[in-house]
Amino acid sequence: MAATPRSEARTGLKLISPTAIYVILLLAVPLATVLVFSVMMGGRANVSFPVTLDNYAKLLSNWAYSYILLKSLLVALSVTAITVVLAYPVAYFVSFHVRQERKSLWLFLITIPFWTSYIIRVSLWFVIIGRDGLLDQALMSLGILSEPLNFASYGIPAIILVLAHAYAPFAVLPIFVSLEKVDRSLLEAGQDLGESRFITFLRVTLPLSMPGVIAASLIVFIPTVGDYVTPKLVGDGKQPLIANFIETQLLKLQDFPQGSAFAVVSMLMVAVVSVGFVLWNKRFIGGQK
Template identity: 50%
Template sequence: MPAARAGSRTPGSRWLQTEAGKGWVTISPPLIYALLLLIGPIIVIVANSFWSQDYLTIDRSFTLENYKAALTEPIYRDLLFRSLFVSVTVAFVTVILAYPVAWFVSFRGGRYKGLWLFIITVPFWSGYLLRILSWKVILGYKGVLNETLLYLGVIAEPLSSLIYNVNAAIITLAHSWAAFAILPLFVSLEKLDRSLLEAAADLGDGPVRRFLRITLPLTAPGIIAALMIVMIPTVGDYVTPKLVGGKDGVMIANAIQVQFGKASNWPLGAALAVSTMVIVTMVAGAIVLLIAGLKRLVK
């Protein structure tokens, strides 16, 4: 009887007893939950982007007018280009500034690496909005920076160009996402085989050559991860441009927020969101391919 029952098992039940089957059973609840939370809203947004709306009435007939407006109207096109410029600039500036910090913690941190990481992440325990408002105080017309420059005699009157522009948004965003760039870079540097650097030194390579030929190429995955972690969310940030960017620092996310909010035009807002998502994905892919090409070139 036991043999008969064992033989009557279906292929599916036998598969569930394997290591792969047990693994899928273990991760399936959180996987389903994540799919519902991630893919579900995306499906709703994509569906809305092909509809039209007249005040509070939604017409669910298929149309491409929203995408036509999102991609051809000058105001949305300019906002999208500005958003891409800001996000790419913030990503590269953040990674360039974060890399030396991650390198120092990894190579010079010694037994205090955990303490250094703790010190780096402590400022980011405060709220995101609080950090933005702090930069507003620093860059304001009567802020810390202007008062310091006045005290030192560098300027005769406060500078009004420090805030409410694209530069202020870039500075604030770069600081806000610094820790998110440092951590993947640190992990990538920690995985670097130090014996390769020692061998290169024995063969006569100097510090710069060792960095360019070994450290930089082997930590390229961490650089790519840091760039993506910073760049992709930055495009969708609308709080920072609103608080420190002013009219010259408005980004596409602000236009999307207006369409979903005050304008109550969900289809157009959805089309703007989907268009931005697709274009950002293409730009991110191009950056990944570019870094991969540079890595091969260095080798």
């Protein structure tokens, strides 16, 4: 007795239903709530219901608000760029220069930072870049500085540094996978046709690994735009980003409509950048077959 398509579909629905219910209750419903709040009126807890776009208008006309959005976007893009540039050589090394049987060991080592809680990892950065940390001591003992630098208090650069380090392993893995798929005889063919190793890398390996690079960019970009913990801890919390601002609006000021509008705009921003990445990826997808 072969299963009919309909009964297969029913089995499929049954299989995904726990997850589906979970996602609907905990993601779709709150998301809808946020959307509804964002077109409502009022401050504090006394929201009321004439549908309005005032919250969005305020958001776009107030320079302080736009500044936070832009700053978050730039921080996330910088973190993405730095992370991918740092992760690529690591992925390349593991894929091309590590013996086949050692590769899984290397990948395992790369994931070790995930064994520690993120908050602990951020705190540990203070040992290095905080006041009188390793960096200060080293620079002072070399006579380069006379006063402690306390890099951790430098807001944005310190946030970028900490985030880039935290997301590096996420970026290594997709790039590694795409490099593994590159047929090694293509590299010999490149040299056979008269190109040096480096030019062969630029003309063959790099374009073929672009889907991995783009995947890595998305994986790093999306969570860093909405990162809450890092700006809170690093830079003495003086450089709030989107997530911190939304928290202030929603929980401290209890301005639900304004906070929700802010959340919706930041979501749209992420969506636009992500779609851009995905479209860019389409250029390279053909080569992955």
